[in-house]
Amino acid sequence: MSEQNALSHLRVLDLSRVLAGPWASQMLADLGADVIKVERPGTGDDTRAWGPPFLHDIEGKETGESAYFLSTNRNKRSLTVDITTEEGQKIVRDLATRSDIVIENFKRGGLAAYGLDYESIRQIAPRIIYCSITGFGQTGPYAERAGYDFLIQAMGGLMSVTGRADHEAGAGPMKVGVALTDVLTGLYASNAILAALAYRERTGIGQHIDLALFDVQVATLVNQASNYLVSGKPPVRLGNSHPNIVPYQDFPTADGYMVIAVGNDTQFRRLCTVADCAALADDPRFASNRERVHHRDTLVALLRERTRERTTHDWVSALEAAGVPCGPINDLAEVFADPQAVARGLRVDLPHPAGTAPGVASPIRLSHTPVQYRRAPPTLGQHTEELLTDVLGYDEKQIAALAARRII
Incomplete structure (x- = not known):
């Protein structure tokens, strides 16, 4: 990789799927990290099927690559492996020993049965930085619950301050138009990972990051949460109005x-x-x-x-x-046609097996180590053989045997 990438010395083993985890790993990938996206054989990340719309090839035929998946998985390499098998678990563990960071968003304890949880991985990779993203965190009475962005927006207070005021037509709680809690969690995750990396550089010690969507949602209520804590009065919905500034x-x-x-x-x-x-x-x-x-x-x-x-x-x-x-x-x-968006290059088009994959540029502008768009979001298992060969040293016979047993 280019020496001009800020994180080109790092490898990320990404066991996450959907949005929060992939958003964090895409940010690290944009900054140069080698991100290995581990997916289930046959189906892959759930968001591959979250469409329409789906990407079309140069002949106008639908490819099955969803726009949702494309939005959060560029600059990564896709490896398909069945982690429910011993051989698959060994592949992931071996990759962990050759990685700096692991990101996962299974339910609490979900990877322990496969020997892929933090305690298991740290035994073979003590310097690992292991980021676990869950709905409610590793502790507390809700730790076992699954967490989804819509649910967290409701439980975490965001919907109580979003939507038309009670006296207006169409009043009622409303979610934000994008999965904002997931995105914010991904941003917090990447920040926490970089902080843990800085600590490891000084001490040689890795660590576990416990990140919860619920915590992130409450933290990012910002002035609305502070308004309540200072006044003791829960803020109400004001539509598009601001609680503290007029007009x-x-x-x-x-x-x-x-x-x-x-x-x-x-x-x-x-x-x-x-x-x-x-x-x-x-x-x-x-x-x-x-x-x-x-x-x-x-x-x-x-x-x-x-x-x-x-x-x-x-x-x-x-x-x-x-x-x-x-x-x-x-x-x-109108956004993408806006002269400011055009001038800032907010649309990027990357070569893809289907032809070209459009996407939104990273907003990070570094003067010496700029973001580089090295790869379009991968097709399912696109880099499986490449990774097994180049990173783990498997030969063609070993790879063929794994494929025959549908482990990869």
Whole structure:
């Protein structure tokens, strides 16, 4: 691998599937780590079947590679192995001794029966950094429960502050439009792994990382959790409004909607000037953010009367010129066509056995060790023979025998 990759000296054994674990390992892979994705023979990661949509080949035929799987598995090599067999377990253990990091998201204790849990692996690889991702963690009364993003968004409080307010039409709790808890857990996992690596570099000691979706969800409530802890009052759903800042929400325009995100009193005064309602900035009810929060409903109603008078484009142009944070509410076609997205190269297309696999670029921009897009997300078992040969030294006869018994 290129010496220009920050983590090219590391190997990751990825026993995880679906989203949280693969998101963490994709981040490490983007930064240069050699990630070996271990999958079940025949079916692989569950998300391979989570479609439509599926990738099409150059002839327009559906390939069976789901868009969901493609979103979180680039820069990895796929190895199929049946870990329920002794031979399969030996392959994984041997790979662990040649790896720096193991990531898994089985239920608590799920890998112990195969001798692939942390306590078993650390006996043969004492420097290993072993990251376990579960719904509720390795301890506590819910430790045995399975955890799914939707469930965790509900139990962890996110849905209690997401959705329209109770007095509005369509009120009710709502999940976020992407599996945000899984994604955030993947980000926390990669950060924890890098911290453990830094410690190992100084001490030579590996460690176990216990990461729970539930913990992550509660931690990432941020100001909403702090609002409760300080006030003792659980926050309520406010739709697109902000609990601590006004005006900071969506507003109707003559041809759609836009977002206005006023962060201070100066920006509010500029907004009022552009909207031809400068007197509002001097009104004692609205002159400070504290008062605007108290008189939210009155102010928002007055502003909405104004914003309906012009198109989204006209408002955005005028407000941007005045230094008021604002923008359109884009769909994904508009996002990827946006000049900023184009300039930043947010779409990447990688060579794939089917032709080309599109994806979203990493947002990490390192000046000396930039992210490199080395591989498209792998087809199932694409690198099995390569890995068994190059990493473990198996010969053709051994590989053929494993394949004949459907161990790989």
